[in-house]
Amino acid sequence: MTTTVLDPTAEQRPATRERSQRPESLSGLTVGLLDISKPRGDVFLDRVEEALCALGARVTRYAKPTFTKPAPVDLRHEIATQCDAVIEALAD
Amino acid sequence: MLGGTTRPSDEVVALIPPNLVEGTVEKVAVNAVMAGCRPEYLPVVLAALEAICTDEFNMHGVLATTMSVGPILVVNGPIAAAIGMNSGINVLGHGNRANSSIGRAVQLVLRNLGGGAPGGIDRATLGHMGKQGICFAEDEAGSPWNSLAEERGFDRSQSTVTAFCGEGPHLVVDQLSRSPESLTRSLAASLRSAVSPRLVLGMDGMLVLSPEHMARYRDAGWDRARFLAELTEYLMFDTDEIIAGADGIEEGLPPGLAGHRLPKFRPGGLLVVHAGGPAGLFSAIIGGWISGPGGSDPVTREITP
Numbered sequence: 001m002t003t004t005v006l007d008p009t010a011e012q013r014p015a016t017r018e019r020s021q022r023p024e025s026l027s028g029l030t031v032g033l034l035d036i037s038k039p040r041g042d043v044f045l046d047r048v049e050e051a052l053c054a055l056g057a058r059v060t061r062y063a064k065p066t067f068t069k070p071a072p073v074d075l076r077h078e079i080a081t082q083c084d085a086v087i088e089a090l091a092d
Numbered sequence: 093m094l095g096g097t098t099r100p101s102d103e104v105v106a107l108i109p110p111n112l113v114e115g116t117v118e119k120v121a122v123n124a125v126m127a128g129c130r131p132e133y134l135p136v137v138l139a140a141l142e143a144i145c146t147d148e149f150n151m152h153g154v155l156a157t158t159m160s161v162g163p164i165l166v167v168n169g170p171i172a173a174a175i176g177m178n179s180g181i182n183v184l185g186h187g188n189r190a191n192s193s194i195g196r197a198v199q200l201v202l203r204n205l206g207g208g209a210p211g212g213i214d215r216a217t218l219g220h221m222g223k224q225g226i227c228f229a230e231d232e233a234g235s236p237w238n239s240l241a242e243e244r245g246f247d248r249s250q251s252t253v254t255a256f257c258g259e260g261p262h263l264v265v266d267q268l269s270r271s272p273e274s275l276t277r278s279l280a281a282s283l284r285s286a287v288s289p290r291l292v293l294g295m296d297g298m299l300v301l302s303p304e305h306m307a308r309y310r311d312a313g314w315d316r317a318r319f320l321a322e323l324t325e326y327l328m329f330d331t332d333e334i335i336a337g338a339d340g341i342e343e344g345l346p347p348g349l350a351g352h353r354l355p356k357f358r359p360g361g362l363l364v365v366h367a368g369g370p371a372g373l374f375s376a377i378i379g380g381w382i383s384g385p386g387g388s389d390p391v392t393r394e395i396t397p
Contacts, residue, residue, distance in 0.1 A: 006122045008204040010113040066386040068153035 023085060027056035032083035034071070035063040036090060048087060093121040096131030097138065098397050105138050106145035108206035109152040110213040115141060119205050120197070126204075127197035127225070132175045133190055136253055137197045139395040140165050140227070143255040144198070148389040154257050154381065155208040160218040161381040164258040164298065165195055165227035166365055168241035169251030171395050172229035179231035181369035184261050184300065184376060195225025220260035227253075228367060234303055235366040237316040243364075244392045251395040256298050256363055257388040258378040259287070266305070267373040272312040275305060276319065279375065280326030284356055287379040290334045290344040292354045296361040296380035296390065302368035305375050316364065327356040358383060363390060 023029055031052050035041045049059045062079055064071045067090075079086050094101050094117065101118040108115040117138065124137050144151045144163045154161055167177055178188035186192055202208045210216065216223070232239045232248070241252040264282040269275035279299065286297045309319055331352045336344035356362075361383055368375070381388050 006118075008119070008122045008126055008200065010108075010111065010119075010205050010207065012111070012113065068157065068382055068387045069147075069150055070152055 025056075026052060026085070028058075029084040030058045030060055030082065032060050032062055032079045032086040034079065034086060034088045035061065036067040036071075036088065037064050038067045038090060041090070045087075093125050093129065093131050093134060094118065096121075096134035099138070106141045108141070108145060108201060109208065110155055111207040113205050113207070115145070115201060115205055120201055123200040123204055124193070124197040127200050128189065128193040129197050130175070130189065130193075133194050133197070135395050135397055136167060136171065136175070136190075136194050136227070137201075139253045139393045140194065140198050140255060141201060143253060143391040143393040146391055149255055149257065149391045150388045151202070151208075152213075154388055155202065155214045157381065158215050158217045159259075159381055160216050160220045160223075161257050161259055162220065162223040162226070163195075163198065164222060164256045164378055165198065166240055166254045166256065166363075167194075167227065167229045167252070167395075168232065168239050168246070168254070169395070170249065171251035172232075177227075177229035179229040179367045183228045183231075183367045183369070184226070191228050192225065195222075195227035197225070198227075199223065199225045222258070222260050230365050231303065231367045235306060236310040237306075237319075237364075237366065240363060240365050241392060243316065244390075246392065246394065252392050253395055254363070254390060254392040256296070256378070256390045257381045258298055259380075261300065261376040261378045264375045264377055265373070266375075269308065269373075272308045272314050272319075273322070275308045276322050277326050279305075280323055282377055283323075283327060283362070284329070286356070286377055288343065290341065292329050292331075292334070292345070292356050293358055293361075294382060295357075296363070296383040297357055298363045298365065298378040298380070300365050300367050300376040300378065302372060302375050303366070303370050304373050306366055320362070320364070323362070324355060324357075328353050329356065 033045045035045055052059050099117050103117050104114045106115050124134055175190050177190045208214050230239055246252050266278040269278050287295050331345055331349045331354055334344050335350050
């Protein structure tokens with residue numbers, strides 16, 4: 001008698017990718033700051049922006065429409081194509 | 093298990109979050125077997141997944157939040173009796189195979205198929221026992237009111253499942269009210285503390301009204317609309333009382349909202365369901381999560397064979 005075992009999972013494995021190379025310096029690079037729209041996340045990111053600008057980085061700000069949902073694909077694409085690095089803030 | 097539905101086994105029912113995996117009827121059926129479902133429960137499981145895997149319900153966010161919430165499933169219509177669901181004694185508890193296994197199957201699909209495991213994407217600080225799986229039927233036959241599904245635009249002949257993002261239930265005890273006015277005030281007093289007595293709007297709620305509490309309204313001739321209208325009056329807050337810092341409590345509304353009167357729930361934000369055993373002057377409150385497009389809206393789907 002043959003027994004067939006059915007798999008309740010997605011039978012998928014996460015793709016592995018090499019990490020992007022870490023920049024030697026932020027000077028002259030564009031750093032994206034993603035505010036997930038939690039209260040006071042902007043307060044934190046304002047300070048981060050000041051610090052990054054002092055290091056010579058250009059800063060571009062982004063925000064998720066709501067912290068309760070994943071960032072829209074278009075927003076992720078925008079950040080990926082416009083920035084050299086990104087910092088995401090979670091705050092309450 | 094697949095004999096419980098006419099849908100083909102390779103049909104994709106929904107993209108299951110958080111990994112947005114194609115949830116085929118067959119994969120759902122495998123999890124339904126593991127949950128202990130009978131084949132005739134499968135259509136309910138499939139419809140429940142269709143309901144929660146929508147942008148409106150936002151199952152990804154419901155999983156990922158640190159708040160202790162999960163999908164609360166309410167079944168209406170003929171299928172509830174046809175598959176032996178419980179709408180009576182211990183309705184929010186254990187002891188009925190359909191109630192216990194349908195909710196469990198949905199949770200297993202989220203975990204096994206979608207990849208939403210606690211400690212991974214599921215970040216709930218505390219969780220609640222309903223996240224094992226919670227599904228129950230409304231007692232429509234014993235209710236003088238239109239059902240939850242009718243209230244949400246469906247016909248009484250249709251079978252539906254409504255998904256509400258909620259905490260675990262907690263009891264409201266009122267054994268002395270003999271008038272609908274008194275009981276309404278009493279229920280409102282408890283509902284004012286749903287999620288937090290310092291928070292208004294922003295979060296929905298569910299009230300499971302028991303038969304003996306419903307009797308107060310039946311006897312007085314109150315319908316659902318009258319009940320909700322009266323209840324809403326008692327759920328108005330003077331914001332000065334719950335502003336951050338009032339009464340020495342730092343939790344509360346921002347100071348800019350002082351001097352207003354605001355309702356506890358948005359219009360339509362309190363779902364009322366009739367269920368429970370025939371004896372006992374108790375009802376139950378299930379607090380919600382962030383409501384609306386920035387959080388989760390309740391979603392009702394028809395259950396089809």
